[in-house]
Amino acid sequence: MSTRIEIRKALPDDAPAACTLLRRSIEECRQDDHRNHPEVLGPWLGNKTPATVAAWFSTPSNFALVAESEGQLVGMALLTQAGKVALCYVLPEALRCGVGRALLSALEDQARAWNIAKLHLNSPAGATAFFERHGYLNAGKEKSCFGLDCDLMWKRLDETCATEQGAARKRFCNCSG
Template identity: 60%
Template sequence: MGIEIRIAVPEDAFAACDVLRRSITECCVADHQHNPDALTAWLGNKTPQNVASWFVSPANHALVAERDGAVVGVALLTQAGKLSLCYVLPEALYSGVGKALLQGVEAQARAWGVSVLRLNSTITASKFYERNGYILAGKEKSCYGLECDFFWKKLNACETTDPSPRKRFCNCTGQ
């Protein structure tokens, strides 16, 4: 009945896509308010093909959470220090899955030398991020048109077991 966090592989894309779509549709009602246009925009890029491409991109670090062999959560971190995804199935809420995924991406961010992690949160998940040390810095519009909360967290410089972290991409210097 434990949770296993592991690196996502393309073969996880269908299950991860199901997690994303169900979590958005069922758990984020306060955000989309059953507005079909908002849901269509939000779910538009949540296809197995897109998810698989996110998993194999060298600029991303994707994790899945498994319980009893089934994918129950998914998270995606970019090398630029943005947490792009952190979603769990409705039946996995409040069971430690989200926190385990968050700890996994924070560890990878430290390994990459990322000192500040940032994210746009749904209204639904804002309290979760606050409980995990993230600081609310204001409101933003998401790319799918909904208002979201902008959070950030300064990461401490804990040592990593990875002796050769990958170079992080920084859009501001043109590298």
């Protein structure tokens, strides 16, 4: 894969290629998570259709991005206005090339533009380390809507706000320490 990656807003016309990317990423990169169990893999892939992906891209309250390299989609991500990183997927051959990091950074920039102070997501166990490397905290296990045990991850984007909240908590704490 080329090292030149372009991140851009996803368009409904990107949906077929994005759908293929999503399905390949789940099937090939998340095997340790789904272990090819049809009761997990089937529901996980169930809504990954071109029509559904196009609808996600067209929803005004979503911010969807794709990553391209040499004209091929190599990654895609989606942020909701509720502060949820709903999707962040990369083609198997594009892993560890900076695609996921670039997509996640762009989503965080958009969240700041929307004045969202904290992001959250459900991460399959195999992807948790990626999000932890990028400052996300693990709040424990949670079942995804398709039945997979996931890690509930979150990240505060507004460090000033977090520092002020911490100072306020300390200032009004009744403890003796």
